[in-house]
Structure formats: structure tokens, C-alpha cells
Amino acid sequence: MHKHLLSMDQLSAEDITKILDTASSLRQMTSRPIKKLPTLRGRTVCNLFYEASTRTRISFELAAKRLSADVINFAADSKSSVAKGESFKDTAWTLEAMGVDAIVVRHGSSGAPEQLSRWVQASVLNAGDGAHEHPTQALLDLYSIREHFKDLEGVKVAIVGDIVHSRVARSNVKGLVTMGADVTLVGPPTLVPQQATGWGAEVSYSLDDVISDVDVCYLLRVQKERQAEQLFPSLREYAAIWGLDSKRVAKMKPDALVMHPGPMNRGVEIAADVSELPRSIILDQVANGLAIRMSLLYLMLGGPEAVSA
Amino acid sequence: MTGYLIAGGRVVDPSSGQDATADVLIVDGKVAEIGSISDAADAQVIDAKGLIVSPGFVDMHTHLREPGREDEETIASASAAAAAGGFTAVCAMPNTDPVADSASIVEKVWALGREVGLVQVVPAGALSKGQKGEKMADIGEMIQSPAKVRLFTDDGHGVQDSLFVRRTMEYLVAFDAIYAEHCEDAALAAGGQMHEGDRSMSLGLRGVPAAAEELMAARDIELARLTGCRLHLLHISTAGTVELVRKAKAEGLRVTAEATPHHFSITDSALENFDPNCKVNPPLRTDDDVRAVIEGLRDGTIDAIATDHAPHALEEKDQEFSYAPPGMVGLETALGLAITKLVEPGHLSIAEVVSRMSTQPAAILGLDQQGRLARGATANICVFDPAATWRVEPSSFRSLSRNTPFRGWELTGKVVHTFFEGRETSRDQVAELESA
Known part of the structure; x- marks a missing residue:
């Protein structure tokens, strides 16, 4: 397995399959009454978060603990050395000096995990960097889709919303295309630039045109500040044209799924009732996220003996 | 001896x-x-x-950082770097701290340059007080000072207010001085980290579209037509800007342009590993733009190769990409890049490179003791x-x-x-x- 996980670009179809398969067996193990595995006993994982996060940080923390690693949480907030002006590099070197084995990093600046990986010996896992990538989110999404359709090849996925600012979209497109899925990016042109066709995805400006044809409708969070930037006239108009409501759900194939990386803006990209339909697997995504992160820590830190065990 | x-x-x-x-x-x-x-x-x-x-090289675009950031560069260290790179004159950009917007500051920079004595330091003056684009700097006083300022620019920013540009150009006509623009529409470029295109989309970095440069170049060319002022476009980087300059010259307007070695040597593909040393303004563009810049240098549309030598402290560059300031040093690599990227592939002759690095910039700046090798x-x-x-x-x-x-x-x-x-x-x- 790779030393770092910075971008979905690094992962071949074989890599992804191995990560998903490992997650699958770990998921079975953690459904037992005693959920802990000893694999990473004595190893230290640091969550280094320069942006607020709930589910990703907790998910990584729990994943590391289930594998018996020691976990440090470092939030670069007003109470930390970062507030005193410590640079990213010095913070990284400080953690390195304490002997951490892996750094899980979230940062608002695209590329920060890749820069970090050049400064430290520890493994670096990208937990979301700017508008660049969020590979563990993509892997858990691939896992969730594969669980339903058994195979990712040929699955039709519409990713709807703010593609231009979304690291989730970038990682998902790369992962889905690598696995042979058909991806369509949907939203207004201010949020779905033509350049996205260079990623091997289709672009559509109409959700109504694609909704009846897709196996997965993946909704992205539409941040309220995008309205202030004049990327669309109002959240109301966005919801009317690109939101998933029950009328549009009624046009979906019977077995098609609704997904969302969270946190949701109910009433904007997703109607409140839609998020609670059986075809909505948003909470499964969360549960699968734990298994995916365990899988990655296991494969990246467990060493060859752990992998073969 | x-x-x-x-x-x-x-x-x-x-x-x-x-x-x-x-x-x-x-x-x-x-x-x-x-x-x-x-x-x-x-x-x-x-x-x-x-x-x-050859005649010594003349850099039309150098950031010497003194006064204000002597930790990054001084007039002495920049002069030494320039001499090492074959330069005998450098045009000192005015975005220092304080800004070179008055006679006392340009005179100080000029005098320090003479004291160091390694190259001719030719101060450029700011167009506006504090480079804020609002009130005219002390243009006439800078021209009449011992520094004899000839080129004025708010480099680092484009001047956004078109009326200010018009008035300043009109005023400069009295002295036959040069209005030099860093072409960048601030609203279109806001928050931009790199060239806007496939790569910026893929990397999740906010892009600066080529149009941000071209809009301002087109506006300035029209205002130069209106006012009769001499216009120099700094570090042009897009195929569209090269074409605008080509057309303006064909129409007989008094427009000149420069391009940097990095804009004819590398593209936005250099940003793929998020190296802050590749962050520069204007940003590294595409293969098509590089080809157009080289063609512009070859056919004379672009008059000068200028370094835009922009020193930055290690701690400023060695941080997150989006926090790092734009700019790269260039005095000591300019000739090597020109030979490697222009002469070796057969785009320009040695004499053409010397012309773009020495004779033409000296002529634009009116430096009669530079750019020629005569008895x-x-x-x-x-x-x-x-x-x-x-x-x-x-x-x-x-x-x-x-x-x-x-x-x-x-x-x-x-x-x-x-x-x-x-x-x-x-x-x-x-x-x-x-x-x-």
C-alpha cells in the first residue's frame, strides 16, 4: 500500500478494490461484541485539523482506536500553538519529534497534505484539503455504492451541486471513473465548469434531464456563502431547479440511491423528506466511513505482516 | 592597469x-x-x-525590496545578483515600503544604487500615492529629481479605475514618460492562486482567467490611443495579450511589452505538486500561451525579456500554497533560460536575445549608456x-x-x-x- 494517501490519483482500480475488500472484512469484525483489534497497538495517529470537522475527525479517531492505536487530536484553533503564529511546517515537525506514525490532516488550503508529506517521515492521510480532494470520503462512497450494486463498473452516478468548490466531487469523480462508473456532474454553469469534462465526466445543467436515468443521485452541500458570491440568485431558486425533492425522486429508478456526504442543508439541495427515504443511504455512508478509515490505517500502518494476517 | x-x-x-x-x-x-x-x-x-x-543586460522589472524588506533583498544584494546574471542596469519597481511615490524615495534608491556601484539602478516611480490607485503620485517631481524617473507603474496591482488611468496617462504625456501596467482585473482575479484552466480545476485552486490580464491590456491600449501616452505592458503572459500588443503596434500606437523567462519556460503543469516556488503573478499559463509568448519575442511584438525578480523570505514561501506570496527570483537564471528555451530550440538567435535583454529595454527606458557597444x-x-x-x-x-x-x-x-x-x-x- 502507498505510504501516503493524498489524492485519488494515486490509487489504481486494484488499490481501491483492496481497500474496499479490507474494509468489508473489518466491518464484519467490528460487528462483534468486542470491537477492538490489536493491529496498531503502540502506534500513534495524530488528527491535525485546521478546519472544523465533526464526522471525519470522529470517524478517524474511532477507526484508529478500534485498531488499538494511540490517538492525538490537534485542532488548530484559538487555543493552539497555531494561534500563536506557529507555521504549518513547524507544527508538522513538532508532531514528528513526538514520534507520530501517521498524520491525518484536514486543511483549508489545497495541497497542504502533499506539502506536509514532503516535510515528515510519518504517513500522511488527506482528510480534506481546500477544494482539492477528500479521498477517504470518496472511498467510503465507492464502498457504499458497491455494497448495493455489487460492481461499480457501468453504474450511473449524478453528482449534483457545487462541483467547483467541492473536494468531495473531485475525489469521487476520480475514484468512480477509475472503477468504470459513468459520472455526470449536474448544476448551474457557475458551479459546474466545462473544464470538468476533462476528468472523464459528463456535464449537464439540468437535473430533470438526468434524474430518471441514474443509479445514484449524489447531492453536494450548497454553502450559503455561494449565494453571496452571486453564483446563483437565491437558495430558493437553486432548490427549485437543482434540489432533490419528492417529485424528482418519483422519476428515479426503483433501486436508485440518494447519497450525501453531509452535513446536509435540508430544504436546499435535498428536501427533508427525501433524506429519510429508504433509498437514502446517508447514514450507511457514515458507518462505512469508519470501516474505510480502519482499512486504510490497517493497510498503511499495519505493515506487511498485518496485511497478510 | x-x-x-x-x-x-x-x-x-x-x-x-x-x-x-x-x-x-x-x-x-x-x-x-x-x-x-x-x-x-x-x-x-x-x-x-x-x-x-554583448552590451550588458538591462532588466526592466526588478524588485530590490529596499526600503522595507531588507531581509529578502537589498539594493546591494540585488545589484550583485544582477551583475552575476550579466546585467548592468535594473529598473527598480516601486512597491517598496514605503512605496516609491515621491522624489525623496526614488532619489534614495538611485543614490544607494550608485553607492553600491555594481549596476545602474534605475528607479521606477509609483503612479499613485501608496499604489492605491486613487491619488496621483508626485510624478513630475520624480521625473525632475536626480533619479530622472521615466517609467511609472503600480506594479503588483493593476490600476482598476479607468478614469485615473486616463488622467495619469494624459499627465505623463507632458514628460514623454511611460505608463507601465501590471494588467490584472482585480475582481476577476480575486483570490486567484494560479492560471484558471483544467489544472486549476483539478487541483482545487482558485484560478485567474487569462481574461483578467487581457481586459486590462485592451483597456490600456484604448486609453493610450485616446491620450497619446506611451504604454508599457509588464510581464505579459497570455496568447490574447500578445495578440493585443501585436495589433496595437500594427496600428502605430506607442505600446511596448515585456515577458519574463518563467513565462516562456514553464507552464501551469509545474504546479501539480503544489510547490509555492511556482506561484507567481501573473500565473504560469498553458502551453499555448508559452508558444505565443515565444512567438511574440521572436517577431518583435514583445520588446523585452524582463525578470520580474521577486525575492521572498523562506518562511513566506515555505507555507501552505494559498498563503505563500507570489513571485520568484530571476536575475541569475535569466540568460540561461533564454539560451536554453529560446536559442537552443531555434526560436531566437543570440543577437535577438541580446536585443530583447539589452538594446530594446535600454531604448525604452532611455538609457543612453546602456544597450550598445560603441566606441x-x-x-x-x-x-x-x-x-x-x-x-x-x-x-x-x-x-x-x-x-x-x-x-x-x-x-x-x-x-x-x-x-x-x-x-x-x-x-x-x-x-x-x-x-x-
Whole structure:
């Protein structure tokens, strides 16, 4: 397995399959009454978060603990050395000096995990960097889709919303295309630039045109500040044209799924009732996220003996 | 010793069209003789066989950082870097702290340059007070100061207010001075980290569209037409801007332009590993833009190669990409990149490179003792080896800063001697690197 996980670009179809398969067996193990595995006993994982996060940080923390690693949480907030002006590099070197084995990093600046990986010996896992990538989110999404359709090849996925600012979209497109899925990016042109066709995805400006044809409708969070930037006239108009409501759900194939990386803006990209339909697997995504992160820590830190065990 | 005899080199002087093997005798700071010289017994002889003897290079666009950021560069260190790179004149950009928007500051920069004495430091003045684009700087006073400012710019920013541009251009006409623009529409470029295109989309970095540069270039060309002012477009980087300049020149407007070595050498693909040393403004563009810039340099649309030498402290560059300031140093790699990227592939001749690096920028800036190699002229000379290769090792730079994306590159074209006012200011820029 790779030393770092910075971008979905690094992962071949074989890599992804191995990560998903490992997650699958770990998921079975953690459904037992005693959920802990000893694999990473004595190893230290640091969550280094320069942006607020709930589910990703907790998910990584729990994943590391289930594998018996020691976990440090470092939030670069007003109470930390970062507030005193410590640079990213010095913070990284400080953690390195304490002997951490892996750094899980979230940062608002695209590329920060890749820069970090050049400064430290520890493994670096990208937990979301700017508008660049969020590979563990993509892997858990691939896992969730594969669980339903058994195979990712040929699955039709519409990713709807703010593609231009979304690291989730970038990682998902790369992962889905690598696995042979058909991806369509949907939203207004201010949020779905033509350049996205260079990623091997289709672009559509109409959700109504694609909704009846897709196996997965993946909704992205539409941040309220995008309205202030004049990327669309109002959240109301966005919801009317690109939101998933029950009328549009009624046009979906019977077995098609609704997904969302969270946190949701109910009433904007997703109607409140839609998020609670059986075809909505948003909470499964969360549960699968734990298994995916365990899988990655296991494969990246467990060493060859752990992998073969 | 009264001087130097530069013997047996290929003398390339675009100002006179000379390109032939000749000896050059320097006596008392002047070019005493060019030709076949046998009678120079007391001059130090410099064997220039296989070397090019050209007028010293003139950089139209240098950030010397003094006053204000002497940790990044000083007039002394920038002068040394310039001499090492074969330059005998640099135009000092005014975005210092304080901004060079008054006679006292440009005079200070000019005087410090003379005190250092390695190159002619030619101060540019700000167009507006504090470079805020609102109130006119003390333009006439700067022109009439000993610094004799000729080029005015708010470089670092484009001037957004078109009425301010018009008024300033009109005013500059009285002095036949140059309005120089950093073409960047602030609203379109806001928050931009790199060129907007496939790569910025893929990397999740906010892009600066080519249109942000081209809109302002087009506006300024129209205002130059309206006012009759001389216009110089700084560091042009897109195919569209090159075409705008080409058209303006064809119409007979008094428009000149420069391009940097990095904009003809590398593209936005260099950003793929998020190296802050590749962050620069205007940003590295696409292959098509690089081709257009090279064609513009070849056909004369672009008059000058200018470095936009922009030193930054290590701690400023060694941080998150989006927090790092834009800019790269360039004085000590300019010739090597020009030979490697323009001459070796056959785009420009040696004489054309010398013209873009020396004769033409000297003419634009009105520097009558630069850009030519004539008998009786001040001996501002660069002697370079067009075939020697060397490896870029930033720790050997004379500049105080190291922010270059060309670390480790092997370049062809090496400065061997630089003479400023007849004194040797640099020898064998890179000889100590040969072992690397």
C-alpha cells in the first residue's frame, strides 16, 4: 500500500478494490461484541485539523482506536500553538519529534497534505484539503455504492451541486471513473465548469434531464456563502431547479440511491423528506466511513505482516 | 592597469547590427576601441574565444525590496545578483515600503544604487500615492529629481479605475514618460492562486482567467490611443495579450511589452505538486500561451525579456500554497533560460536575445549608456558562453532569496564576465557550480 494517501490519483482500480475488500472484512469484525483489534497497538495517529470537522475527525479517531492505536487530536484553533503564529511546517515537525506514525490532516488550503508529506517521515492521510480532494470520503462512497450494486463498473452516478468548490466531487469523480462508473456532474454553469469534462465526466445543467436515468443521485452541500458570491440568485431558486425533492425522486429508478456526504442543508439541495427515504443511504455512508478509515490505517500502518494476517 | 582587452570574442551589438569576431578595449570606463587590437600592452587581457561579447543586460522589472524588506533583498544584494546574471542596469519597481511615490524615495534608491556601484539602478516611480490607485503620485517631481524617473507603474496591482488611468496617462504625456501596467482585473482575479484552466480545476485552486490580464491590456491600449501616452505592458503572459500588443503596434500606437523567462519556460503543469516556488503573478499559463509568448519575442511584438525578480523570505514561501506570496527570483537564471528555451530550440538567435535583454529595454527606458557597444560609450558589457552548461543551485545565488522553481535545472548559457562602467563586477558566475 502507498505510504501516503493524498489524492485519488494515486490509487489504481486494484488499490481501491483492496481497500474496499479490507474494509468489508473489518466491518464484519467490528460487528462483534468486542470491537477492538490489536493491529496498531503502540502506534500513534495524530488528527491535525485546521478546519472544523465533526464526522471525519470522529470517524478517524474511532477507526484508529478500534485498531488499538494511540490517538492525538490537534485542532488548530484559538487555543493552539497555531494561534500563536506557529507555521504549518513547524507544527508538522513538532508532531514528528513526538514520534507520530501517521498524520491525518484536514486543511483549508489545497495541497497542504502533499506539502506536509514532503516535510515528515510519518504517513500522511488527506482528510480534506481546500477544494482539492477528500479521498477517504470518496472511498467510503465507492464502498457504499458497491455494497448495493455489487460492481461499480457501468453504474450511473449524478453528482449534483457545487462541483467547483467541492473536494468531495473531485475525489469521487476520480475514484468512480477509475472503477468504470459513468459520472455526470449536474448544476448551474457557475458551479459546474466545462473544464470538468476533462476528468472523464459528463456535464449537464439540468437535473430533470438526468434524474430518471441514474443509479445514484449524489447531492453536494450548497454553502450559503455561494449565494453571496452571486453564483446563483437565491437558495430558493437553486432548490427549485437543482434540489432533490419528492417529485424528482418519483422519476428515479426503483433501486436508485440518494447519497450525501453531509452535513446536509435540508430544504436546499435535498428536501427533508427525501433524506429519510429508504433509498437514502446517508447514514450507511457514515458507518462505512469508519470501516474505510480502519482499512486504510490497517493497510498503511499495519505493515506487511498485518496485511497478510 | 588601465583597462581590459576582451580578445577574440564574437561581438554582438544589436544597436549597430554588428555580429562578428573582434577585440574590445576598455580604457577608463569607456569602450576605447572595437576591432583588431594588437596594441594594448598594459590592459588585462581576457580571452573571449568562443564567447559572446554583448552590451550588458538591462532588466526592466526588478524588485530590490529596499526600503522595507531588507531581509529578502537589498539594493546591494540585488545589484550583485544582477551583475552575476550579466546585467548592468535594473529598473527598480516601486512597491517598496514605503512605496516609491515621491522624489525623496526614488532619489534614495538611485543614490544607494550608485553607492553600491555594481549596476545602474534605475528607479521606477509609483503612479499613485501608496499604489492605491486613487491619488496621483508626485510624478513630475520624480521625473525632475536626480533619479530622472521615466517609467511609472503600480506594479503588483493593476490600476482598476479607468478614469485615473486616463488622467495619469494624459499627465505623463507632458514628460514623454511611460505608463507601465501590471494588467490584472482585480475582481476577476480575486483570490486567484494560479492560471484558471483544467489544472486549476483539478487541483482545487482558485484560478485567474487569462481574461483578467487581457481586459486590462485592451483597456490600456484604448486609453493610450485616446491620450497619446506611451504604454508599457509588464510581464505579459497570455496568447490574447500578445495578440493585443501585436495589433496595437500594427496600428502605430506607442505600446511596448515585456515577458519574463518563467513565462516562456514553464507552464501551469509545474504546479501539480503544489510547490509555492511556482506561484507567481501573473500565473504560469498553458502551453499555448508559452508558444505565443515565444512567438511574440521572436517577431518583435514583445520588446523585452524582463525578470520580474521577486525575492521572498523562506518562511513566506515555505507555507501552505494559498498563503505563500507570489513571485520568484530571476536575475541569475535569466540568460540561461533564454539560451536554453529560446536559442537552443531555434526560436531566437543570440543577437535577438541580446536585443530583447539589452538594446530594446535600454531604448525604452532611455538609457543612453546602456544597450550598445560603441566606441566612446560607457563600457557596460556582458561576456557570456552560449554553450556552457551549468546546474541551478540556489544556495550559490548572490540574491538573498532562494525562491526559484528552477532548482536543479541544467541550463545552457553562462555569464563569464560582467563589466559596469569599465569595472569587472562579476566573473564566472557559476564556475564554482561546475563540480555539482
